[in-house]
Amino acid sequence: MVEQTVQIVSNERDTDLYFRLIARAPQIAPLVQPGQFAHVRILPLREALLRRPFSIFQVSGETLSILYKTIGKGTEVLSRMRPGEELSMIGPLGHGFTVPRPKGETPLLVAGGYGMAALYLLAQRSPQKGIVLVGGRRRVDILCEEEFHALGWEVRVTTEDGSHGETGLVTQALLTELKRPTPGRKLFACGPTPMLKAVGRLAAEFDLPAELSLDEHMSCGIGVCLTCVVPIKAGDSWEYQRTCTDGPVFDSREVAWEAVE
Amino acid sequence: MNLSVKIGALTLQNPVTVASGTFGYGVEYAQLIDLNQLGAVVVKGIRLEPVRGNLTPRTVEVTSGLINAIGLQGPGVDGFIRKYWPFLKELKVPTIINIWGTTVVEYAEVARRFDALGGVGALELNVSCPNIKEGGAHFGTDVKLLGQVVGACRKATKLPLITKMSPNVVNITPYAKAAEAAGSDALSIMNSFPAMAIDIETRRPSLANVSGGLTGPCIKPIAVKLVWEAAKAVKIPIIGMGGIQSAADAIEFLMAGATAVAVGTANFYEPQTALQVIAGLRQFMKQKGIGDVREFIGSVQTGK
Numbered sequence: 035m036v037e038q039t040v041q042i043v044s045n046e047r048d049t050d051l052y053f054r055l056i057a058r059a060p061q062i063a064p065l066v067q068p069g070q071f072a073h074v075r076i077l078p079l080r081e082a083l084l085r086r087p088f089s090i091f092q093v094s095g096e097t098l099s100i101l102y103k104t105i106g107k108g109t110e111v112l113s114r115m116r117p118g119e120e121l122s123m124i125g126p127l128g129h130g131f132t133v134p135r136p137k138g139e140t141p142l143l144v145a146g147g148y149g150m151a152a153l154y155l156l157a158q159r160s161p162q163k164g165i166v167l168v169g170g171r172r173r174v175d176i177l178c179e180e181e182f183h184a185l186g187w188e189v190r191v192t193t194e195d196g197s198h199g200e201t202g203l204v205t206q207a208l209l210t211e212l213k214r215p216t217p218g219r220k221l222f223a224c225g226p227t228p229m230l231k232a233v234g235r236l237a238a239e240f241d242l243p244a245e246l247s248l249d250e251h252m253s254c255g256i257g258v259c260l261t262c263v264v265p266i267k268a269g270d271s272w273e274y275q276r277t278c279t280d281g282p283v284f285d286s287r288e289v290a291w292e293a294v295e
Numbered sequence: 296m297n298l299s300v301k302i303g304a305l306t307l308q309n310p311v312t313v314a315s316g317t318f319g320y321g322v323e324y325a326q327l328i329d330l331n332q333l334g335a336v337v338v339k340g341i342r343l344e345p346v347r348g349n350l351t352p353r354t355v356e357v358t359s360g361l362i363n364a365i366g367l368q369g370p371g372v373d374g375f376i377r378k379y380w381p382f383l384k385e386l387k388v389p390t391i392i393n394i395w396g397t398t399v400v401e402y403a404e405v406a407r408r409f410d411a412l413g414g415v416g417a418l419e420l421n422v423s424c425p426n427i428k429e430g431g432a433h434f435g436t437d438v439k440l441l442g443q444v445v446g447a448c449r450k451a452t453k454l455p456l457i458t459k460m461s462p463n464v465v466n467i468t469p470y471a472k473a474a475e476a477a478g479s480d481a482l483s484i485m486n487s488f489p490a491m492a493i494d495i496e497t498r499r500p501s502l503a504n505v506s507g508g509l510t511g512p513c514i515k516p517i518a519v520k521l522v523w524e525a526a527k528a529v530k531i532p533i534i535g536m537g538g539i540q541s542a543a544d545a546i547e548f549l550m551a552g553a554t555a556v557a558v559g560t561a562n563f564y565e566p567q568t569a570l571q572v573i574a575g576l577r578q579f580m581k582q583k584g585i586g587d588v589r590e591f592i593g594s595v596q597t598g599k
Contacts, residue, residue: 035326035327037327037566037567075564075565081358081359082356082358083356083359083360083361083511083512083561083563083564084356084361084564085563085564124327124566250351251352251354253354253356253361253363254562254563254564256323256324256327256566257319258317258319258323258324258562258563259316259354259363259365259563260353260365260368261351261352261353261354261363261365263348263351263353263368264351273345273347274347274348274368279323295350295351295503
């Protein structure tokens with residue numbers, strides 16, 4: 035974990051409300067593990083004090099990139115920042131995905147919308163290539179498909195309105211895939227909580243291990259404020275653990291889904 | 296140049312501490328800042344048993360501030376001693392342990408446990424958390440109960456006792472005096488302000504707990520006035536806090552009558568804040584030719 039001032043290299047619209055930002059972060063980029071995030075202070079935001087967490091998408095030498103959606107005042111201001119401008123970044127943060135060992139499990143990735151970005155480094159660093167299932171509401175919600183193709187991965191797309199790939203939910207495509215008996219699979223997922231819950235249920239049904247990247251509101255990002263807690267099984271009950279430091283990636287079997295709000 | 300100040304029998308190398316609940320147990324910040332440069336580390340509130348805390352969402356960002364309703368999630372006395380004390384006791388700067396209970400007896404028992412631990416710098420009594428139904432705020436907003444809880448802890452320990460005051464009172468003076476009379480060595484002024492935010496799309500409160508405590512730069516001027524009022528009423532030192540982001544903010548608190556300050560919410564968004572405040576304080580003293588930080592304490596001139 036390092037705090038440094040990073041410089042924006044590029045910050046371009048991807049589709050619709052989504053942007054890709056590349057930053058020069060020489061102290062952070064080399065340390066990044068798949069599934070980790072960066073906590074970013076958007077300096078022009080004056081009255082909104084908190085940092086914003088972003089999953090790290092790609093890493094290349096001294097640069098790293100994020101893929102974000104403009105959903106509030108923070109990301110809107112961020113989307114207007116230009117190359118050369120600076121951000122304060124703390125990273126890499128969080129407990130990420132377990133990269134499969136050579137000749138180990140075959141990864142089956144499940145992404146909801148821009149959750150796909152958080153899975154890219156895992157796909158890149160996994161010795162076994164696999165399938166990534168990605169779902170979104172519309173065509174514009176499906177991002178970085180080409181990057182996964184370029185890694186030699188198979189990408190299966192579902193959209194709710196049928197504008198791209200199959201019509202339906204990504205979890206329906208997952209069910210279809212899981213019905214094909216293939217040994218040694220492991221699920222990795224990132225997306226909205228209802229999707230993760232459905233992935234967790236399917237993993238249990240098919241008796242497969244699953245690592246899920248949970249998305250919760252954060253304040254500090256480093257484990258002190260206890261904003262981003264999720265219920266994790268402990269004995270015959272559960273306790274709150276922190277998405278920012280104990281997660282964001284949790285073993286699906288450890289999550290106390292009955293207590294997830 | 297002297298930056299050191301005294302809080303009861305405890306000497307701080309400089310007057311800049313951190314606010315309980317914004318700094319975890321210190322160890323979380325160790326990779327980002329040199330903890331040994333602080334005046335003291337103040338840990339999150341601890342009661343006898345582990346506490347699960349409130350449901351989520353627990354915090355909401357508001358204009359120049361943050362409303363929180365964490366509910367004092369924590370490991371309990373034993374969990375704290377096992378998980379965090381081995382790290383904290385090796386620090387060169389004192390650890391101030393924030394404690395609370397649901398009864399006067401529990402407060403005193405927690406105080407006794409930490410007294411027996413050895414090596415603790417001071418205890419800060421949290422009588423003012425707005426997010427706990429039992430314990431917390433009602434001890435801080437009832438003069439008689441406040442005196443009882445401080446008095447019981449005073450009997451339970453020789454450690455310096457700091458009472459963290461509630462801002463949720465019409466006049467802080469009788470409360471400050473009650474804590475002093477019951478044996479408190481210092482006052483922390485203050486805890487967060489009761490507050491609420493509503494999501495207009497869903498018509499639901501932004502927090503699961505409905506309301507919470509407001510902190511951050513938006514509360515600073517209110518906190519400065521509370522410090523100023525309390526400083527006129529008591530002889531014991533005051534640790535001032537509320538929205539400090541810079542040395543200038545800290546100096547305002549000192550001039551209002553605080554002997555030391557605590558950086559709170561700013562730790563969440565800028566972990567370097569406390570160290571920047573210390574550096575800025577030195578610089579200001581140099582600029583003004585002031586050799587001792589204590590010259591600032593209560594130096595505001597309100598006369599004509």
